[in-house]
Amino acid sequence: MNSIKAQARELDQADPLAHKKSEFYLPEGVIYLDGNSLGALPHSARVRAKDVVDAQWGDGLITSWNQHGWIDLPHRVGSKLGKLLGAADGQLVCCDSISVNLFKLLSAALKMRPERHVIATTAENFPTDIYIAEGLIEQLGGKHELRLLEEQNLCEALTDDIAVLMITQVNFRTGLKQDMEAVTRLAHEKGILVIWDLAHSAGAFPVRLDASEADFAVGCTYKYLNGGPGAPAFVYVASRHQAEYIQPLSGWMGHAEPFAFSPHYRPAQGIRQNLSGTPGVIGMSILDAALEVFEDVPLTALREKSLALMRFFENCLEAHDIAGYLTPCYPEEQHRGSQLAFRHPDAYAICQAWIADGVIGDFRAPDILRIGFAPLYLSYADIEQAVSRLAAILNEQRYQDPVFQQKLHVT
Numbered sequence: 001m002n003s004i005k006a007q008a009r010e011l012d013q014a015d016p017l018a019h020k021k022s023e024f025y026l027p028e029g030v031i032y033l034d035g036n037s038l039g040a041l042p043h044s045a046r047v048r049a050k051d052v053v054d055a056q057w058g059d060g061l062i063t064s065w066n067q068h069g070w071i072d073l074p075h076r077v078g079s080k081l082g083k084l085l086g087a088a089d090g091q092l093v094c095c096d097s098i099s100v101n102l103f104k105l106l107s108a109a110l111k112m113r114p115e116r117h118v119i120a121t122t123a124e125n126f127p128t129d130i131y132i133a134e135g136l137i138e139q140l141g142g143k144h145e146l147r148l149l150e151e152q153n154l155c156e157a158l159t160d161d162i163a164v165l166m167i168t169q170v171n172f173r174t175g176l177k178q179d180m181e182a183v184t185r186l187a188h189e190k191g192i193l194v195i196w197d198l199a200h201s202a203g204a205f206p207v208r209l210d211a212s213e214a215d216f217a218v219g220c221t222y223k224y225l226n227g228g229p230g231a232p233a234f235v236y237v238a239s240r241h242q243a244e245y246i247q248p249l250s251g252w253m254g255h256a257e258p259f260a261f262s263p264h265y266r267p268a269q270g271i272r273q274n275l276s277g278t279p280g281v282i283g284m285s286i287l288d289a290a291l292e293v294f295e296d297v298p299l300t301a302l303r304e305k306s307l308a309l310m311r312f313f314e315n316c317l318e319a320h321d322i323a324g325y326l327t328p329c330y331p332e333e334q335h336r337g338s339q340l341a342f343r344h345p346d347a348y349a350i351c352q353a354w355i356a357d358g359v360i361g362d363f364r365a366p367d368i369l370r371i372g373f374a375p376l377y378l379s380y381a382d383i384e385q386a387v388s389r390l391a392a393i394l395n396e397q398r399y400q401d402p403v404f405q406q407k408l409h410v411t
Ligand SMILES: *Cc1c(COP(=O)(O)O)cnc(C)c1O
Pocket: 097, 098, 099, 100, 125, 126, 128, 129, 168, 172, 197, 199, 200, 220, 233
């Protein structure tokens, strides 16, 4: 037991990213294993939040659209995100939510494949992705089919009647990570356009959008990118598609000349067409500042630490002799995002008991205890502490207490 603590100390001492933890605010005594749902607060974001409200809005009033470059924020942030996602400039813009951006991309992609009528996705996809496709199909008069493919047989299921494959790179329950390059290549061989959802990829490991020849992508910024609750999402349209691309939410910010106030819509050239209405300046400014924490972080080092943290978590389960209580349901290391998932019939109550003990993980229905590993602000000592507290909960069956069984509104 002591030797696992000693191992944690040694790993922390040798960790090239150890210094990043001090760039975040984390409440005293809390170990945060839910950065895959809502990232922690970077100090830079807190400073900017105050500045954007007090100085930029309060003092600058409307002049800040120019003085503080509010009008360019969607592109400035898009360009910062491009560096994390392997995308050259001019292909990413920050706006709206994943859900809304998927509606734009799916609509545009279907227009680019008029002779095909199938939207394919995986049955295991995050619900909003599927719901948006259902809503769009309804809107288009029901002429299209939504085909739910099985994640395990994805490659065989790619047939040449599919217009667009909408696929999430990392499964939100199990953490299974798709090979972006291989799946895109196979889809392209069948003439299928691919939309990647990078919700659990962005800020978790290196992504190579351009090198993979991805067509389109979306992602959110409040998970591993630490942009804050409800922070704006991003949308990627590969340069080669931009001339043909037309999305239906034709708002004034995506007009070729928004301030000409013309009575007719004329789309902007390039990625800006994806903007619909006025950007949420406060949230986007906070995100802009939050992304500063990534500036000196090699993404390969981020990936290495994420994998090492997960390996150490498994070692801690063994060292505390509780591995037998939980059923792992996550893939091999090389096919894994930055999370682990375990099944247990009392997963919800265990999660609540863990939270009561200062360790925040999360629960996904029906029976999954999900543990996110955000490498920028987790230490190996945190992992050892978290598992040690979990061991007490399991060994003493503390999760049986009725207070831990009551379901809260947000799980
Ligand atoms: C978190 C997540 C979303 C959330 O979509 P919003 O529109 O930002 O609420 C969508 N898709 C996936 C795969 C996610 O993990």
